[in-house]
Amino acid sequence: MKRISIIALAVAGQWAAPAVYAADAAANSNMEKISVVGSRIAMRTATDSVAPVDIITAEQLEATGLTETARALQFAAPSYSFPFSAVTDGSDAVRPANLRGLSPDHTLVLVNGKRYHSSALVHLSGTVGKGASNVDLNTIPMAAIKRIEILRDGAAAQYGSDAIAGVINVVLKDNRDGGMVTTQLGQTYEGDGEQWRIGANKGLSWSEDGYVNISLEAQHKNKTNRAGLDPRDQYPRLADGSRDPREATFDRQNFHVGDAEYDNLALFANGAQYFGENKFYFNGGISDRETHSGAFYRRALQDNNVPEIYPDGYLPILAPRIKDYSALVGYEFDLGKWHVDSSAGYGKNSFQYRVEDSLNASYGPDSQTSFDAGTLSTDEIDLTIDASRYFAFYNQSDIMLAVGAAWRQNGYEIEAGEEASYANGGYQNKPAGSQGFGGFTPESEVDESRHNTAVYAELENQLSEAIYWSAALRYEDYSDFGDKISWKLAGRYDFNDNFAIRATANTGFRAPSVQQLYFTNISTLFNPDPTTGQLVPTESGTFNNLSPVTQALQVGKLRPEESTSFSLGFVYTGDNGLTITLDSYQIDIDDRIVLSSSLRASDSDVVGAALAGTNAESARFFINAVDTRTRGVDLVVAQQFDLGSLGELKANIAYAYNNTDIQDIHLPEILDDLQGKLFDNIEQVRMTEATSHHTGSLGLTHHLGDFTTSLRASYFGPYTISYSSTGDKEYEGKTTVDLSVAYAATDTLTFTVGAQNLFDTYPEKRPSNNNYNGIFQYPLTNTPFGFNGGYYYAEATYRF
Template sequence: MKKIYALIFILTGLAFQLEAQTIRGVVKDTGQTIIGATVSVAGQKQRVGTDANGRFELRLTAPGTYQISVSYIGYQSLQKTVTVAADEIKELEFILSADATLLSDVVVLGSRSAPRSYLDTPVPVDVVDIKRLTQSAPQISLNQILNFVAPSFTSNVLSLTDATDHIDPASLRGLGPDQVLVLVNGKRRHTTSVININGSLGKGSVGTDLNAIPTSAIKRVEILRDGAAAQYGSDAIAGVINIILNDNVNQLTSSVTTGGFTGKHADGLDGETVQANVNYGVALTEKGGFLNLSGSFDYRNFASRTTPYRGVIYTDYNNPTLYPTPKGVDITNAELALRGQSREDFVPNIGQSRNRGGTMFFNSVIPVAHEAEIYAFGGLNYRNGTSTAFYRTPRQLTQNVATIYPNGFLPQIVTNNLDQSFALGIRGKLGQWKTDFSNSFGRNVVELQTINSVNASMLAASPTSFESGGYDFAQNTTNLDFSRFFENTLSGLNVAFGLENRIEHYQINPGEEASYVNYGNALNVGTDATGKPILIPDPKGNVPTRFAPNGAAFSGGAQGFPGISKDNLTNASRNSIAAYADVELNFTEKFLVDGALRFENYSDFGSTVNGKIASRYKFSDMFLLRGAFSTGFRAPSLHQRYFNATSTVFIDGAFVESGTFSNDSRVAQLLGIPKLKEETSTSYSLGFTSNIGKFKFTVDGYLIEIKNRVIYTGQFSGSNAATASPQDKEIYNLLRQANATTARFFANAIDTRTKGIDAVVTYSTPLGLGVLRADLAGTVTKTEIINDIHASPLLVGKENIYLDNASRILIERVTPRLKANLTLDYSVKDWNMFLRNVYFGKVSQPTNVVANEQELTGRVITDLGVGYNLTKSLKITLGANNIFDVYPAQLLLGSQGTSGILYPNQAPQFGFLGRYVFTRLALNF
């Protein structure tokens, strides 16, 4: 018994001795505690990390004087000398200062281990400091900011693309908008409900609406330029964009930016814009809890860049008193003079649509227990936009009702875009494992109206505005993630694994009947006693009964944007379940290998397994070699599987009513259009980084091969000619029932290869009394279609329709193959000067007419901004985008058409609106 008491006494003494000299404390910045900071004791191997409350504890074996160091990437390290007596517990507080030059280098994307510098990552990652750019750059929307700062990123304001005019699809490395995955705070963000069915960048794809997130809510953007489907799932073929939200507290930042276009084509000042931003964060607890709130208001006016209407506006049918029997003779000039009009009264607004909108976003973290915290973020965005279709001139007798619009009309498409997102999660530690359980919900609803229009088949009874229906897409993603760092396995091993469940829902909501019905159609049910046909009014009938003065049948549905028919009603859902594992092993401090494997099962097409391996070797602090190989996939979107509608599209100077049919439709069966399956990809990358004093370099080459890539086909049509085949006659009748003359589909039709090189150089140095930062970045990329077109036997001889020339150009040559920018940012005392030159390389205009094929040469666009701090809290900035008023090459006359589209709206380089001048007033305190 005495031995037992002695043992207890010894153990108690040892325990007391272990607790006797203890240093405890908290690490924070000016507003919140810091999780994961490293606390170490100089001269000893003892090292700990701060917990979910920012706290740490060091147990010392003997009393004495120690130097305690604290470090965290993106902050300046801090040291304190502490003397600890025997049996003493010392309490410390470390307040770290953020280092702007370091924060811009921090990367969390592409790895589930600790954050690291972008120069140390095994795959290329760009870090875009949104806060810095929004102080000086002319651009105010996220898409446009990234377009001018990240060479591998392409996005432009579109025109004549219906609801897409207000979304601005984005491309990474020249691939489709749906081949880049967007995350917010590391969580998957939902896509828009709108599918791009017009002939623009991203034709046939569904992207993420980046403009729904206000720049005031964004701290930085990380762009991973490498395949990452094995890590993050579907869509991450070209790369991943991760938007990190603001987390600052006790600081109010606000700004108002106003501007407009003043180039040679502007009407004085047009396309006026106003954006107001505000951000404020409050500390919720003493242990690091915070709530950061952001808001914005956007106002944008029309801007048009067209020439006067060139075609026939009036014929003798519009003024039959001039001729005894109208024959369609052109009387435009005489009639314009008679009515006091000019050709400039008959052009659409081609350039920039009208937009009004507002956004609210929040980001919050609340510690709830030791090493555990709840986090939440999300937002609400609403935009009301108005775009225009082509002018319906009086001579278009079948599309107009002269008693309503004697001078024709310009249809307008009103888009009400509501975007919602909310994410909630809890993260902390279970034993030695970091855990993160979260649920993210996102929804996008677009409702459409067609105004200043007419349903010609209703004659004088037609309304002039229509509820045209809309789209609704919702996505719910649940994640459970685990990770652990094993410090004593070689030079460190990080193991991560997790599960994901995603549910998606897609709806197409029909419009009012008058928006899509042709009331002049009838069904022939036989003949009467005199041999005359017996006709019963039926919108799906194939016999027209209402004719314009020239003898042609009146068109049905709203002009400009035919409404969505009740036959297009869609209500579809699917779910996917995924499991992944990610292992990152540091064989030595210089040599790292990262491997990932992901299994994913979709309820609508099956399972897929993808993997990735990446590595980097750090030869020295000045040079690092890196490379990666991965397989990837993209699940066809619900939109691509189920979208069906009729729309007006502009093709080679003319517009047609084109119907989109799902792959299980009768029309698709007649043509042999197969069912959709996933795209698969193989990606390779190899590059290096270098840190030579004030210079930092990254150069990376890549190769991406995609199989079974989904395209949006060309225009198929039927025929009712006497010699037509039964197949073509049935197709003709099915198209007529849909108020369409052509049919298009989504299909896994092609394989593509994309290859290129990205290079980035940054330089920062004191200069005179200020600091100069220079960034030079460039990309050279090429996408080409390889192998044979995947066509069914029924499509033999129609391959050039299945993949028409315009679609081929949109895939291969519509984004710049060469793009580079040089940015100089100089700050001295109260002044800041910003100068940027961006070279947008050549692109090609999509067309199916050989005579209209055109290569548009490259251009250099110059941005300038000059800022001055009026007070410590108030700053004014003046400047311009495209200060030299540069425009793309003008389109050939055949591509311009009669409506006078002067510049390419389908081949985006940098836009075609000319010089934009702006003033920004910013308040910070």
């Protein structure tokens, strides 16, 4: 067998970009087909791979007409879900996403094959992935992306922690000359959500063998609002019991239920300098985003209002500022027959809580109206080195051996907000803290870190034209919970040029994140003592595993989640260009980490005793409590048609099915009698039914002369939300249709007009007995495509 000289190098289990520089357009075209994830032997396409891989090009992302990277990915890959949420605190700014219906933190994200850091935010409201922290893909501008590769298979033995559901690898643009500028304007059919986006990309050569590719993107979007009218009394009744005359003129669309307003600015760079066969490479980026979303409206008659400041009530606005930084440098070189790659990377994400149009009612008329409520931040350092080479093997084939090591440190910090955001001013026994989001107290502050070391080895062999196999083994040692070993076996057999079968088996793990280990949010409340009338401080909130409360409840230290996965797939490649891939899988996860429901002191003597020393009314915490099994099927069908004088048509059908079942719920012995409260039906339904089991899409792209027309129908199946007052509610599935037409006015200038959700489809409305007096017309969380309705846009792109 001929040795393949171009390899996708790996760094301690993380795939690096191919060690080759494409000097012309034809080479670049071929490079688009390379699957970096899933195999260290390059030139494998999605249909050649041993595990299912989606390769989504920049053109496919741009064709969606969407300006957010994460949302565009949802419509390009049905197995990836990016559900909508509103009035969910910080999750309005950094929405959770997931792969194969699992938790957001079960998917590992790479940039150019290297691990990318996560968001500092912990999702605490009723969203999918409650208790998780995910990577914020929207920190990576679409203008910087060359392609995105999604490995839909467990890969912890290759990549380490988090790769239970799969891997998303974002490949940055690397052209050394030329560039593009694109701008888009649009708004919803309702006339809100106006937005603009400007993106620019430029390749620059500083030497014959060196380049840097720079991308800059700026975005602005106005809010959308689908809140119903508030029918409730807003003002205290008059002395005779009649309504205040101001009720007749009050603007009753006083809530904000929809997309947040946001401004985003991002800069990314990707470059390299070649020294013969060796290469120094680097990439990094900066992102700065500010959003504005609404909390619950405070009516004029409520105790948490001060009429001297807001005579008509007020809507607190959460205005977090999210800053993200990343930088990576590496050097590839040959040492004898070994190819060595070493790299060092750093990433940081900070989430500063700010509250506007608010007040601290306990300060009375002297209260300020905007607050710094504290900052969450996380950072990550990655040091990696690996080496790979080929050896002669059986049947005149070559076997590739890759070995490597990595060291990683993760840090997490909570900074308290300004005093007025949490303190009690003592005014008329009114509630303390900034309304909308109470500030982090000094008692909530943490500054902790943990590190781990990993070593791995992998074998990969194309034994014959028909047989390919690989095996991987990885050992990791963490400073906080100990060590872990993961393995993977994969194989593929090609019966002929048209039909192949592929299968994988692997174990995996996900280490508890530093957010789950150290996040705490203790709110201090002051309530009058019923006997003395004096204000008595009480605490309520989330306690981490360092807290005496969780230790008294014998929750124990968080352990890694452990998985066992199997997949079996079939690949058909027709002589006429038809390709079909069908892959089934099963993923068993033990000891999944969940954020418990709130336990009150009155729930049991044990809880009461644990809370007694803190004056806390309730507590919730992270715990390894659930075993699950997820089964699913992914189908992808693609075909290209030559229509002669009528042009060229590309068709793609994708379907994804997954279903998660809870196998066991296990709690500390002293909490066994609280199982129904600690992980209640609401949380169980959120884990198993909140994501659609069935999703699919039909995409058609037609080229005729200077015109390119894209039509996409996306189906989102039924999903269920559990409500405490009215039980479970299943929402029906819906189909949305997107249409765009692009006209190439010149070789360099293209104009596009399009519509997302062309037929203005909305999700099913909430039942009348559970819509908060008609204000919340649609589910606030987990709606697969949101409730903004149709959106139209125009775009111009200049390439040079």
